[in-house]
Amino acid sequence: MTILPVILWSDVLIWLLVVAALVLAALSARNPPLRTAWHRVGRSAPGMAAATVLLAFVLVGLLDSVHYRPRLASRDSGAPAAYAIEVLSLLDALASPLRTRNEKTYSEPLATHGYAKESIETRDADGRLQIARDFPRLKYGGAHLDADARDLAAQRDADVGRRVLAATSLAALLSGLLVLGCASLLASRNACSLMTAWRALRRGETDFAWRSVLVTLGVLLLLLSPLAALSVDYHVFGTDKVGQDIFYQVLKSIRTALVIGLVTTLVTLPLAIVLGLVAGYFRGWVDDLIQYLYTTLSSIPGVLLIAAAVLMMQVVIDNHPQWFATAAERADLRLLALCFILGLTSWTGLCRLLRGETLKLRELEYIQAAQAFGVADLRLIVRHILPNLMHLVIIALVMDFSSLVLAEAVLSYVGIGVDPSMISFGTMINNARMELAREPMVWWSLAAAFVFMFALVLAANLLADAVRDAFDPRMAGAS
Amino acid sequence: MLAYLLRRLLYAIPILIGVNLITFALFFVVNTPDDMARMQLGVKRVTPEAIEKWKAERGYDKPLFINSQAQGTGVFTDTVLFAKSARMFVGDFGRAEDGRDIAREIASRMGPSLAIALPTFIIGLFVTVSLALLLAFFRASALDFWGVVLCVALMSISGLFYIIGGQYLVSKLWRLVPISGYAAGLDAWKFVILPVAIGVVSGIGSSARWYRTIFLEEIAKDYVRTARAKGLSELTVLFRHVLRNAMIPILTGVVVVIPLLFMGSLLSESFFGIPGLGSYTIDAINAQDFAVVRAMVFIGSVLYIVGLVLTDISYTLVDPRVRFE
Amino acid sequence: MIFFRLALFIVPLLLAACGSEQNDPYPASERGGNILYSAFTERPKHLDPVQSYSEDEGVFTAQIYEPPLQYHYLKRPYTLVAASAQAVPVPRYFDAQGRELPADAASETIATSVYEISIRPGIRYQPHPAFALNRDGTARYGKLDRESLQGIETIADFPESGSRELVADDYLYEIKRLAHPRLHSPIFGMMAQRIVGLAELGETLQSEAKSLPADTWIDLDRFALKGVTVVDRHTLRIALAGKYPQFVYWLAMPFFAPVPREVDRFYAQPGMAEKNLTLDWYPVGTGPYMLTENNPNSRMVLERNPNFHGETYPCEGEPGDREAGLLADCGKALPLIDKVVFSREKESIPYWNKFLQGYYDASGIASDSFDQAVRFGAGGDVALSDEMRAKGIRLLTSVRASNFYMGFNMLDPVVGGMAPNDRKLRQALSIAIDQEEFISIFMNGRGIAAMGPLPPGIFGHLDGEAGINPVVYDWVDGQAKRKPVDVAKRLLAEAGWPNGRDAKTGEPLVIYLDTTSGGMGDKSRLDWLARQFAKLDIQLVVRSTDFNRFQEKIRKGAVQLYFLGWNADYPDPENFFFLLLGSEGKVAKMGENASNYVNPEYDKLFGQMKDLDNGPRRQALIDRMNRILQDDAPWIFCFYPKSYTLAHSWLYNRKPSDVGHNSLKYQRLDVGERERRRREWNEPVLWPLFAGALALAALLLPALFYYRRRERASART
16 A cells, blocks of 8 residues: 555545535435425526536545545665655645646746746856856746757747647537537437427526536636646746745645635534524523524624634644644644634524524414424424525525635634645735735736636625525515 | 613623623633733743733733632632723723723724724715615616626625735826825825725625615515506606615614724725724734733624614614514 | 716815825925934834833834943944943952952952943933923922823923933933833843842832832832942942953943933823823933834834934944945934834835835835845845836845754754764754755845854854854855755764664654744745755654744743744844853753753853953854854754845935944935935826726716616607
């Protein structure tokens, strides 16, 4: 065995979430109102386009959630197996050229030379040292190009053009095949001719918003395949201060954002659902107590509460170094702690909403009747009240995601975000902010972080809109 | 009404006590009084005696929660917790760890905070309501669709980018306003204009979209249909009926944040170098100044509760049918 | 309606845009004044001379207070000259029987050293209400209470002020204040061991303070301080226990600046502290400037002290100063600038941009924020970018009197220990971590790779071949060249870790670095560091925590490797070498030796070195001490940071200095040039405003169009 699998806590939770999503899907399929609501989501073109983009992000995140420690190369074969302290993920393995090809310092996107002039020592024919100031050639960026050529820039441009052309044509071909596949699938399912299916697809008349999914997929392919083709030999988004590839950092940030956005709900939901239902259903002193709890919590300014709690977790982590075999585990626990704290501070809103709805529901006749028949409270809550509140929960879940991702960036700025050794959009922005002041300006890391974060949050927001429109009974009438 | 207010205020007391306990517990798990002393006394040449002296002088040499050596009520009152929080209820916040009077500091920082927060709030409300009204007016048209898309796009951008981008363009490239700083009095306008503009723009997305749905709900109501049937022009209907009625949920929803405006904005105050309460809070967190953090949490909670009460009152003012139980 | 709102927004902008320099952050009334603009990032915690210790505070206190001595502005190595004293005092030594000893007496025989300081007569304090007198000679504001303080918010609200002459007694008063139990002077513990009678005074005052209710004034005059005597109106005598030649350096710090008792009394009146009317907030001194506005949240203003005793610009400096134009103002009366405005600048980007726009005349001392902004050649050659040179910006560098190091905890079983093999592990790491690369990437070349604890400019530091660290460097082609990694690998194998594996068990070698998130903590540095360790196949685990936790770990000795720096208090080798003294052990003695390094031979040499005057004998001892440290390698010597200042073309006489901060009085401005440049650089760009207005109109047009169409449609139906 050449690797040592490492299971980080956040990995466990992420995969647990995947399972939970599957279970939710199964449950939704059996519950008619939820099923129709999901169908409505499926019909929404922007919603499905957003879902496609999100799925791509989630895929990257999941690849980045399988961790292992590579075995250390050992010179004598008798030595016991030892594993590197560095924890890698599947994504790292796939993107290992991105991860390992570090330049010395900044370089522009697709550059072949460094960003700042350097003194370069060369030896003359007669052996004297010559010092010249010039842009140094990058170690890896465009290294396959003929180094001695005078017109390196032109050569680079040609090479880039060639690669982009090849990649886009491949992507176009692939998208064409996808469309064809989809059309034939539709044709066979609806038992109509391929032509009719294609027409329906083209006009967006299908029951599921296939058109927008396919268009989004096509656009994604067209954008991503040149990136992939170029990233092998160039730094597509440039490199940062220590010469690390920005594209790689962006990819790594995705998982952090997803964990923050999703795992937090694992804390929020149980708290909000249980306390909200209990308060609304039992009323009396239980209600008073829970109301007191959430009023108190929500009256503390959020940032202060988070700051204090994060600092506290930090102390706990620092005092127990023996818990962590690797730095990755440490950073991971801090990330989870952050999720936990964000969850603790954000359950109050949903709880209040659920309490209110429960208060209304329990006055309904059939619930009153069931109570009169002596149906157990727990059973009543789980069977009759909870399903009627599911739409609120689902809406809250999708709505929270984007705000949490955005909050991470702000918290990292204040210095109470993720572990500094963990790559996230927040840490990227925080580092890149300074680079804007450089002369000449280093803009690419901020731009890359901006584009990817924007895409993620925008997709999440659009999906959230679609879900809300589909689930909210009030919205169903309004639009 | 008066009785209700009184009850609300009484109810606030246990909440404030709870808030205090939570902050206290959180903070002292992180920071022992020893840490605080070290932080204040600096790094170089700190002796254990100096730390003990510092603690004794500031009253941190007592037990944190329960003093088992004291007699009678002293068990609870002769502790750091009691000594440090009891006086806050009468408005005495004590001194920051650097010896400066907190109440005075807060009073002097409130102005700059409000100078940013208040215009942001008012102009923001105005802009977003007009935009939402515009979208509602052109509902179900391409304008509406792209307007909503724009709103979603605007709210998908992190607040940090607005500030970084705004500063870069307006102050650095175009040199229209000073990049940061603050001046008291009328001179403040040139410092305030950019943070306010950025605050307004960054808030447009979510609020305009939210108000738009409120307007749409209102438009779907029967009385609007009747008014339209009477032959009133669309504009009249919109301004005279829809706007007026929709303002009720908008304003009552907004009232709760008004008192919190005093707290200032953490981000823009630090980026623009405005000496308000937001940057005070950030400084205090960084400097681990417990006295200030505690005071800010206390004030924040009080303002939040005031906001809740104001919301209730605004409901009755707007809708006489709502009565206080 | 929307147009109206827009107009509201844009009209003032447009109106204002008619003139240039719309982005001027200062009031228009200040334009053209002989005012220096500077910034501060951290609000000063203390301005009281007994408490203030940090560099950020020194920026202010050094201009306001005038201790007896100061450093010569231009000469290097740093030289002490007189400030309020007549001359630099020469100590007289006495043995236990009170007999005077010759200057070269062995230090064991010296029981007390006596410093006699004569103060220049006629020096007057800055105007201050505490000095204001009634007709009968009593203090005008001597009997204030909360009521009479109503309406008074700052010190400027007192209508009357006065001044008086500086006398020797004021110094005595300040030295007593060092022992004040409520003031927590950071140097009290240290000085109590030196100044005769100070420790006893501290104890007396402590018990006195306990017997009095809190906040009551303690009259220091009632308590005697044995070791300090006022000989006459202008002469002060300080007796120290033993020999302590470094004492003169302390006499150049604000700790020994005079504090008049009237002022102390004045501020101690009830109601003052609540209004921040304290010495900590409104310092009073005899220096060239006085603090007239103190709003540490946004602005602090120093103005010329009208009572300043007068001093002239120095006429000699180190070689090169004349060429640099630093001697052009020779003999002119100081200070040369009327007013200095410090603005609070927390974020580095605004700070930097305002500097580029000409609104700051120079970068501050805490110029970390400029790291990002200045482009230095990656090869370590320091140069400004062409664009900045075209603007006339100058770069001034000097090596700071500080060092940075990565310390090993000698108590740790893996990296600690004094056995030859233990040492080799540390030596291997010293070689492997490429400080030159670190300096070029992270410091923009603003540093010099360290060879030992002593930075250049401190006596004992040697340049060239004699000064290299032979464990880490070879001398090749007239340059120090880091030894190849293979040497480090061999050393590591000899230490029992061939290829980073334990020779016996085969376990990989894992080293833990503790750091604060500000120091080494940021991600890119950690990655870089991990790569350095990977050269030797060593696994590096970084544990970054907040500063308190880090300090606590160091105190408990719970670290393996840590990263720290030291800023010298005064330019003497003693101030660096004591950091590795056995008697300073952090865990054992709560001292400053965070590595817990103990080497009796080193300690013995230190004992001999510290009391010697600078000279060949001292140099020989220092060389031996350096060699011991280089061999034992309790620290990885990282680098000596260079401080640099960027200054605009209109600022003259700026020379970076690390130990003396009282540099403001020497600087000069060419205000006309500044006005011209500012105007040239800050032409506002107006088209975006029009473009914005157009874009809004373009957005509204389709709306109007839709509206029209709809109206027409509804009219038709």
